[in-house]
Amino acid sequence: MHQDQTGGPTATGLLATGLRWQDGVPQLTATDGRQRHARPLTDGLPVAWRIAGPRRCVGAHTEHGHRDCPHRATVPPEGTAGQCPSCQNADRGLQLARDRILDDGRTYRLYLAWFAPGLLKVGLTAEERGTVRLLEQAALTWTFLARGPLPAVRRAELAVARGKLARERIPAAAKYPGWWNLPAPAERHAALTAARTRAQRLLADHPQLTPLPDHPVTDQVELYGLTDGAPDQYRQVKAVADGARLTGTLRRPVGGHLFLDPPDGTPLLLDTRLLTGWTLHDEPAAACDGLTLLPRARPTAEQDALF
Known part of the structure; x- marks a missing residue:
């Protein structure tokens, strides 16, 4: 059964x-065509989705x-994109990412996020969103650098990226290996x-930019359940098919990614963007099925020495 925002169940x-x-709690969002539903995804939650x-x-x-979507368009079954071209063009977040909105009158913050040794990202987020952007991206350690209007913050973001201090974009697959060998909290703090x-x-003396030199460094490793790192072995879900089944017990979500312990015991890692656009039915199942899986394992010391 699905839980809607008022707590009532729906069988469809x-x-x-x-x-x-939302408020520091990850939620899977869905719609029945009339109203929106949200289901908190908590550590230990059993799921069984067709x-x-x-x-x-x-x-x-x-x-x-x-x-x-005004067209109720279908989208390709593979990949993480759950929008048709028309809705991509209309999406505010994508417009910002593609520099199609140059100024919208809002205040933005510039952030620096740490994902692994040598893996730093610089980005911006609307001040009204608080820290949600850092939670969504699975930032392990982060801090705000400055605030100001969109044009000033965007110029600062480009300056940091072009100075090769941090990247503007880091794909999800680049973040996963860092979860195995996290340095101690003090080392993460010092690096950031x-x-x-x-x-x-x-960024000193950048016009219209207000520095935030005393903003604290925030560490989210414990929040994501990664204090002991990722499982030594797991299977990454690369694709789902019509009729696929996901069943098992969830661990704490890591940004937009779910570790799930299925009945056969080998954990799965799912990028939830693979679920967008599919209809989920709560139905018991004995095993997961219909998934394209990529085995992943912690590198050994011998393997590390080769590279």
């Missing part, structure tokens, strides 16, 4: 629209809120603090 399948963090097609566009986030000092020197 729901179209998955994504994973969002994934049914066709895979449909999940609509767009606009300045007026979420808009359902040193990078922040270099970035603030680079």
Whole structure:
């Protein structure tokens, strides 16, 4: 059974629209075509989903809120994109990412996020969103660098990236290996603090930018359940098919990624973007099925020495 926002159950399948963090709690969001539903994804939660097609566009986030796809378009079953081209063009987040919105009157914050040794990201987020963007991206350690209007913060983001202090974009697959061999919290803190000092020197005297030199460094490793790292072995879900089944027990979500312990014992890692646009039915199953899986294992010391 699915739980809606008022706590009432619905027996029908729901179209998955994504994973969002609200008040520090990750929630799987979905719609029945009339109202939106949200299901908290907590450590130890049992799930049993049948994934049914066709895979449909999940609509767009606009300045007026979420808009359902006016065409009820279908989207390709493979990949993480759950929007048709029309809704991609209308989506506010994608417009910002593609520099199609140059200024919207809001205040933005520039952040620096640490994902692994040598893996730093610089980005921006609307101040009104708080820390949600850092939770969504599975940032392990992060801090805010500055605040200001969008044009100033975007110029600062480009300056940090072009100065090769951090990247603008880091694909999800690049983050996974770092979960196996996390340095101690003090080392993560020191690495990010040193990078922040270099970035603030680079951004000194940038017009319309207000530095935030005393903003604390936040570590989210424990929140994600990665204190002891990722499982030594797991299977990464690369694709789902119509009729696939996901069953097992969830661990704490890591940004938009779910570790799930299935009945056969070898954990699965699922990027929840693979679920968007599919209809999820709560149905018991004895095993997972219909998934394309990639085995992943912690590198051994001997393997590390070769590279």
